[in-house]
Amino acid sequence: MTALKTASLAALMTAALAGTTLAADTVKIGYQLPLTGETAQYGQDFRKAAEIALTEFNAAGKPFKAEIVFEDSRSDAKEGTNIARKFVDDKAIVGVLGDFTSGVSMASAQVYKDAGMPQLSQTASHPDYTKISKYQFRNIATQAQEGPYNAKWMLSKGYKNIAVIAEQTDWGQSVVSGFTDGVKANGGTVVFSEFFNRGLKDYRSLISKLERAKPDAIYTGFFYEDGAQFLRQVQQLGIKTPVYSTSAAYSPKLIELAGEAAEGVHLTSNFLPTDPAPHIQHFVTEWKAASNGAVPGQFPAQAYDAVRIMLAAVEKAYPNPTREKVRDALAETKDFAGVTGKTSFSADREAEKELVKVEVKGGAFVPVAD
Amino acid sequence: MNVSDLSAPPRGRGLLIPLLLALLVFVGLPAMLAGFDRGYFYQIANLALIFILLSASMHLVTGVAGLLHLGHAAFYGVGAYTAALLSTKFGLGFTVTLPLSGVVAALIAFLVALPTMRLVSIYFAVATLAIGQMLYLVMLNWVEFTKGPNGIIVTKGLELFGFSLSGRLATYYTVATVVALCVLAIGRLSHSYYGNALRSIREDDQCADAMGVSTARLKMEAFTLSAFFAGVAGSLWAHMTGYISPGDFKFSESILILAMVVVGGLGSLPGAVIGALLLILLPEGLRAFGDFRNIMVGLVMFLSILLLPKGLLGEVSALQLARRQLGAAWRNTVKGEGIGWR
Numbered sequence: 007m008t009a010l011k012t013a014s015l016a017a018l019m020t021a022a023l024a025g026t027t028l029a030a031d032t033v034k035i036g037y038q039l040p041l042t043g044e045t046a047q048y049g050q051d052f053r054k055a056a057e058i059a060l061t062e063f064n065a066a067g068k069p070f071k072a073e074i075v076f077e078d079s080r081s082d083a084k085e086g087t088n089i090a091r092k093f094v095d096d097k098a099i100v101g102v103l104g105d106f107t108s109g110v111s112m113a114s115a116q117v118y119k120d121a122g123m124p125q126l127s128q129t130a131s132h133p134d135y136t137k138i139s140k141y142q143f144r145n146i147a148t149q150a151q152e153g154p155y156n157a158k159w160m161l162s163k164g165y166k167n168i169a170v171i172a173e174q175t176d177w178g179q180s181v182v183s184g185f186t187d188g189v190k191a192n193g194g195t196v197v198f199s200e201f202f203n204r205g206l207k208d209y210r211s212l213i214s215k216l217e218r219a220k221p222d223a224i225y226t227g228f229f230y231e232d233g234a235q236f237l238r239q240v241q242q243l244g245i246k247t248p249v250y251s252t253s254a255a256y257s258p259k260l261i262e263l264a265g266e267a268a269e270g271v272h273l274t275s276n277f278l279p280t281d282p283a284p285h286i287q288h289f290v291t292e293w294k295a296a297s298n299g300a301v302p303g304q305f306p307a308q309a310y311d312a313v314r315i316m317l318a319a320v321e322k323a324y325p326n327p328t329r330e331k332v333r334d335a336l337a338e339t340k341d342f343a344g345v346t347g348k349t350s351f352s353a354d355r356e357a358e359k360e361l362v363k364v365e366v367k368g369g370a371f372v373p374v375a376d
Numbered sequence: 377m378n379v380s381d382l383s384a385p386p387r388g389r390g391l392l393i394p395l396l397l398a399l400l401v402f403v404g405l406p407a408m409l410a411g412f413d414r415g416y417f418y419q420i421a422n423l424a425l426i427f428i429l430l431s432a433s434m435h436l437v438t439g440v441a442g443l444l445h446l447g448h449a450a451f452y453g454v455g456a457y458t459a460a461l462l463s464t465k466f467g468l469g470f471t472v473t474l475p476l477s478g479v480v481a482a483l484i485a486f487l488v489a490l491p492t493m494r495l496v497s498i499y500f501a502v503a504t505l506a507i508g509q510m511l512y513l514v515m516l517n518w519v520e521f522t523k524g525p526n527g528i529i530v531t532k533g534l535e536l537f538g539f540s541l542s543g544r545l546a547t548y549y550t551v552a553t554v555v556a557l558c559v560l561a562i563g564r565l566s567h568s569y570y571g572n573a574l575r576s577i578r579e580d581d582q583c584a585d586a587m588g589v590s591t592a593r594l595k596m597e598a599f600t601l602s603a604f605f606a607g608v609a610g611s612l613w614a615h616m617t618g619y620i621s622p623g624d625f626k627f628s629e630s631i632l633i634l635a636m637v638v639v640g641g642l643g644s645l646p647g648a649v650i651g652a653l654l655l656i657l658l659p660e661g662l663r664a665f666g667d668f669r670n671i672m673v674g675l676v677m678f679l680s681i682l683l684l685p686k687g688l689l690g691e692v693s694a695l696q697l698a699r700r701q702l703g704a705a706w707r708n709t710v711k712g713e714g715i716g717w718r
Binding site: 041042076077078081082083084085087088091092094095107109112113115116117121132133134138174175176177178179201203 | 415416418419420423516517519524525526527529617618619621624660663667
């Protein structure tokens with residue numbers, strides 16, 4: 007009797023196990039991002055965005071379930087390469103998202119290059135990142151694209167002499183070079199350009215040096231923390247020169263931290279939380295629910311789209327997705343309708359984005375025609 | 377002290393532990409790594425080895441000579457940048473860049489040491505902090521030369537006279553051999569009369585000076601030598617990862633290395649090795665705990681300092697181990713009486 011019981015129980019359990027394996031055909035994706043450390047605020051946002059995208063995907067009745075393995079890189083190249091090796095070892099992982107900084111993304115990319123693992127970063131903006139191998143993709147407009155666009159915009163407004171400042175990072179370097187090229191090509195002059203180290207507290211000497219060059223306008227490459235600090239000090243010094251910036255500063259936190267001082271700042275973006283399109287409003291609602299009503303900025307939106315682009319590529323490669331098949335599917339991404347506009351990958355795996363012009367008016371980002 | 381305590385260890389016994397260690401590093405571990413065949417384990421093993429070298433080299437200055445060094449990571453960076461620049465600009469391979477990285481780091485250390493070596497205690501610490509920051513800012517801001525924050529992609533992997541060593545096992549063996557040789561040299565330096573002279577500076581530099589020990593010169597030598605080994609570690613890292621940027625060598629890395637030395641045991645070479653292993657392996661091992669792992673690592677460090685202020689393997693026990701079990705540089709008189717260092 008007991009033997010029979012045990013046997014039937016065992017049979018039941020095997021059936022249950024078989025059932026779960028059948029129902030849950032799961033495909034794994036790795037996501038390396040800074041969940042702790044100095045840049046944790048970005049990584050935490052990316053995880054939140056990724057979880058929204060993942061929940062949606064798994065609720066949509068697709069033929070398989072997706073799973074994302076999050077690993078904390080602390081924006082440290084050592085940890086990033088460790089994680090990369092770990093992901094490569096896991097045969098079930100067919101694609102990787104991340105990292106946040108270009109430095110860690112590029113150190114990890116050396117591992118993915120050799121292993122043939124597709125890597126899609128939502129933010130790595132280093133000009134050489136996608137040149138590492140055919141496995142590196144990014145879902146961010148590069149400064150080679152954004153710089154000339156902004157240069158034309160500013161020149162069309164009649165600003166001929168422009169001062170440029172940017173943070174001293176690989177990204178800041180590309181902001182200055184991309185923009186300067188655009189200004190020169192369109193007949194303007196860059197009268198001043200300088201870099202500052204991230205997290206600088208006192209911009210006043212930089213601002214007064216910059217003002218001595220008498221620019222018509224200032225073009226800036228910073229993230230919201232530095233941006234808010236800079237804008238407040240510009241206001242304190244009573245300077246009225248118009249300030250333009252990149253999509254990286256496009257975060258509600260910029261207005262929150264800079265307050266009045268952010269008024270009149272012009273920047274570009276490819277994500278507008280006020281856009282009434284249903285898929286954008288869906289993301290904004292989900293994000294607000296997950297973050298006490300806060301409005302998402304540019305980066306979480308890029309991460310959300312990156313995850314969805316990756317999942318779409320996996321779906322395309324299904325059944326039996328392999329790393330190679332996922333890579334090819336990623337490369338074929340065309341006009342992907344994301345919250346950051348339509349995204350296509352060019353032949354060199356750069357995301358081609360449509361940019362929107364935005365101005366800060368009355369404490370909010372408002373789209374402008376020119 | 378009883379003279380019999382100082383008597384020489386039997387020859388065979390003195391070789392047993394080094395032999396076992398060598399077997400572990402060159403046979404046991406590689407066999408395990410090959411058995412698991414996971415790139416992740418190889419990566420961790422190599423990283424741990426590099427940090428063993430960094431921690432051991434800092435042990436020479438901070439542990440043995442007692443000089444609080446807050447800029448060690450910068451010399452690690454100088455080594456890495458030397459290797460990266462030599463290999464990308466002149467196409468030189470690892471065989472050449474490895475020693476040169478050490479030499480350039482040592483040279484820079486020597487130059488900055490010249491004016492700072494008369495400083496003592498906290499003043500020396502602040503001076504090294506400034507040196508570390510200066511070198512870091514040079515790597516970050518001298519864009520034309522170092523490519524600044526863009527970092528450098530190092531396309532050349534590990535090799536020996538043109539013979540590629542970039543396979544998993546070959547990489548491990550290369551890193552392990554270089555690190556083992558360097559640690560052996562550091563061991564020879566710290567477990568000797570020379571090491572004792574450095575210890576005398578740590579205990580009382582004025583007294584040591586009065587006894588005829590040239591303190592300024594010794595400090596400078598220790599500082600330069602330690603930078604040499606850090607530079608070698610930098611070259612290993614540059615060729616192993618294939619991409620370096622200034623962020624890898626910032627102040628927090630100096631503090632990490634310092635923590636390894638202190639947690640392991642100030643003045644203890646085996647302690648420095650254990651400290652490096654602990655602080656590299658623990659955060660990786662605790663990955664499963666997600667966001668809490670940093671707190672757990674911090675807790676382990678805090679408790680180990682609280683309960684074992686002399687370190688996991690303190691200096692006294694480490695020296696006894698070196699003297700009795702490793703037979704390090706211990707000399708006897710003809711009568712068989714020990715006259716060696718202690």
